Amino acid sequence: MLKIWISKFPDGIYTSNGKIVFCQPCGQKVTCTKFFQLKQHDETAKHKQSLNRYQQATSSSQQPFLTPESFDTEQTDPFVEDLCDALIGANIPFFKINNQSLKYFLTKYTGRHIPDQSTLRKNYLKICYKNSIERIKRHIGNSFVWVSVDETTDPLGRYAANLLVGKLDVSGFYPPNLIAVKMLEKTNFETVSRFVNTGLRDFGVKEENVLLMVTDAARYMIKAGKALSVFYGNMTHVTCVCHALHRVCEEIRGKFPDVDELIANTKKPVLTRWGTWMTAVEYYTTNFYMALF
Structure with missing residues (x-):
């Protein structure tokens, strides 16, 4: 019909x-x-x-x-899918596509209807995500892997956990890939362990292929590593040396309140970025009088 x-x-x-x-x-x-x-x-x-x-x-x-053979009941437009993937890859927010100048330019030279940002977000973002995960899976294959998990806070103060997986190969180093992000109500060894285990299971990593886990040296991370080692028998948990040095810097910072007040009242460093406070100290050691006068 x-x-x-x-x-x-x-x-x-x-x-x-x-x-x-x-x-x-x-x-x-x-x-x-x-x-x-x-x-x-x-x-x-x-x-x-x-x-x-x-x-x-x-x-x-x-x-x-x-052609009729090339689509099914859930068919998406390859052009829009590639457009969505390009915006994500270039770190361009979707709302930019609603800019009339950009939309006119793309329409003029592609001869295609440019969708609204809501169409990309509702219909294509998940597709691009799934395609990216599949590309990472193909890259890793059945190789041994190392994992890293870290927790940070967003501008609203919410806890966000990030899980990265990297390929272990004797031929050289392969950069890790972010495979999971989750907002956590609280951060402790239970929530972190559950997040890592669920993320690796959903990604399809074999338990015996996980050889290394890298985290910071927070107590709950160390406890999470011990809990996960029960499921991943070949895994060695390594804590980051940089985090240990950062804790030394934090101890030094606590011993010099006047210096800390000076730095806090000028250009405040990002305390969660390791070493920025010490870098500020080094700057004022050399340029204190120039900055003062």
């Missing part, structure tokens, strides 16, 4: 696999259980604008379109 409906329109404008109708100019599926619904879509201003751009593009070069 759907193929009969689309045959009443110019060839190539609509395609169907017998289950849904896909509008090539608009780059989206058209929900229609009656012919008049398809006709209504065909008469919308958005479709007419997209059709005009589509015809201009196809007149200069043959624009590929989806």
Whole structure:
């Protein structure tokens, strides 16, 4: 029935696999259980604008379109998916796509309808996430891995845990990949252990392939490492030397309250970034009188 409906329109404008109708100019599926619904879509201003751009593009070069065999009932537009992936990769916020100048530029030179930011967030963000996870899985394969977990706070003071997994290979070092982020109500060895175990299980890492775990030297992290070693028998837990040095710096900071007050009343360092307080001390040691006068 759907193929009969689309045959009443110019060839190539609509395609169907017998289950849904896909509008090539608009780059989206058209929900229609009656012919008049398809006709209504065909008469919308958005479709007419997209059709005009589509015809201009196809007149200069043959624009590929989806065949009935290339999509199913959950079909997404490859162009929009790639656009979403590019924005994420370039660290460009989705709301930028609603900028009229940018939208006009992309529409002009691609001949495609540029979706609203909400479309990217609702329909494509999860797809790009799943594709990224699959790429990481293919890269790691059945290799041994090392993991790292860290906890930080966001601007609202909420606790966020991050889990990274890296490939262990004798051929060289491979940068780790972030595979899980979760907001925690509180941070202790139980919440961290559960987060790591769930993240590795969902990612599909074999328990015997986890050889190394790297964390800071916080007490709850050490306790979490001991708890996880029960499940990951081959895992060695290593604490970060930089964190140990940072704790030494924190002890020194506590012994010199006047110096701490000086630094706090000028350019305050980011205390959670290790060594920034000591760097500030070194600066004022050399430039104290210049900064004072």
